[in-house]
Amino acid sequence: MKIGFIGTGSMGRTLVEAFIRSGKLSPQDLYIHNRTRAKAELLASEYPGIHVAADNRELVRQTRCIFLCMKPGEFRRVLEEIRGCTTRDHIVVSITSPVMIQDLEEWLPAKIAKIIPSITHAIFSGNSLYIPGSRLTTDDQAWLKDLFSAISSPLEVDERHARIASDLASCSPAFFANMMEKMADAAVEETGIPRESAISLVTQMAQGLGRLLTEGGFTLHTLQQRVAVPGGITREGLELLEKEVSPIFHRLIQLTHNKYEEDIEKVQKALNNRVEKNVP
Numbered sequence: 001m002k003i004g005f006i007g008t009g010s011m012g013r014t015l016v017e018a019f020i021r022s023g024k025l026s027p028q029d030l031y032i033h034n035r036t037r038a039k040a041e042l043l044a045s046e047y048p049g050i051h052v053a054a055d056n057r058e059l060v061r062q063t064r065c066i067f068l069c070m071k072p073g074e075f076r077r078v079l080e081e082i083r084g085c086t087t088r089d090h091i092v093v094s095i096t097s098p099v100m101i102q103d104l105e106e107w108l109p110a111k112i113a114k115i116i117p118s119i120t121h122a123i124f125s126g127n128s129l130y131i132p133g134s135r136l137t138t139d140d141q142a143w144l145k146d147l148f149s150a151i152s153s154p155l156e157v158d159e160r161h162a163r164i165a166s167d168l169a170s171c172s173p174a175f176f177a178n179m180m181e182k183m184a185d186a187a188v189e190e191t192g193i194p195r196e197s198a199i200s201l202v203t204q205m206a207q208g209l210g211r212l213l214t215e216g217g218f219t220l221h222t223l224q225q226r227v228a229v230p231g232g233i234t235r236e237g238l239e240l241l242e243k244e245v246s247p248i249f250h251r252l253i254q255l256t257h258n259k260y261e262e263d264i265e266k267v268q269k270a271l272n273n274r275v276e277k278n279v280p
């Protein structure tokens with residue numbers, strides 16, 4: 001099946017590369033288009049065989065499944081562009097959470113899904129969050145899950161939980177990288193250890209931590225128990241973190257959800273502000 005990617009920014013590129021490197025898709029099957037064309041051309045030059053479509057309409061005409069890899073504010077323009085050439089046989093997948101499936105189903109006659117990916121798919125890991133629309137057949141659903149199984153572990157979630165699941169699966173790589181960087185910076189400021197050493201120590205630790213949790217037989221809880229020996233230093237550190245860290249995560253989740261509500265409102269205003277509705 002020919003597959004298209006509209007938007008080859010950070011995540012569009014990650015998906016294209018992961019699908020090709022996993023062997024699931026071959027470059028010849030892929031059509032890409034990006035507002036700044038040079039970005040798509042660069043990606044195509046790295047994976048000979050990828051087709052760079054002249055515009056989003058050509059991409060839709062050449063493919064059966066299309067991934068919308070733009071930011072929420074960029075949806076209206078793309079939907080206006082492609083709605084005339086999208087058919088009932090197309091599968092259209094949004095990779096962003098604040099664009100509602102119902103709105104996409106009103107705009108396009110296509111079969112709609114939302115699949116929220118994560119940067120972790122670049123190394124074929126992490127959960128992709130799978131939210132099926134109402135028009136997908138059982139075969140379409142099996143095909144999409146199989147596609148994403150090549151680069152991730154697909155997890156079906158209710159659209160109501162898309163934001164929190166995305167916080168945990170898609171935003172957290174950045175959140176945790178930030179915390180590790182802050183820890184290393186504090187180590188430098190408090191002790192004078194060279195920054196390069198501090199960064200290397202936390203990075204190597206994180207690699208080991210990931211493996212302990214996936215293949216080492218540890219849970220988050222047993223891991224803390226094993227490291228925090230009674231009367232030891234880690235126990236004292238954990239007691240401080242118990243008090244100080246939990247409120248930060250509550251604030252973080254409240255913040256992402258407030259921003260999400262704002263984004264939904266903006267997208268709905270943009271998408272519903274039109275005369276004609278799609279009649280599939």
Ligand SMILES: NC(=O)C1=CN([C@@H]2O[C@H](COP(=O)(O)OP(=O)(O)OC[C@H]3O[C@@H](n4cnc5c(N)ncnc54)[C@H](OP(=O)(O)O)[C@@H]3O)[C@@H](O)[C@H]2O)C=CC1
Pocket residue numbers: 006007008009010011012033034035036039056069070071072074077078095096097116117118119170
């Ligand atoms: N980054 C991540 O880890 C994750 C991102 N997402 C979601 O993916 C979406 C994209 O994020 P990300 O890739 O990081 O953002 P980027 O800004 O890196 O990529 C968006 C791309 O869309 C292109 N674009 C915008 N309008 C059009 C158009 N009309 N036609 C063709 N291409 C267009 C932009 O082109 P131009 O080069 O001109 O700017 C840009 O390259 C977001 O909605 C985000 O929520 C979801 C999960 C994880």
Ligand SMILES: O=C(O)[C@@H]1CCC=N1
Pocket residue numbers: 166170171
């Ligand atoms: O920052 C963002 O908006 C996107 C959503 C999930 C990860 N990145």
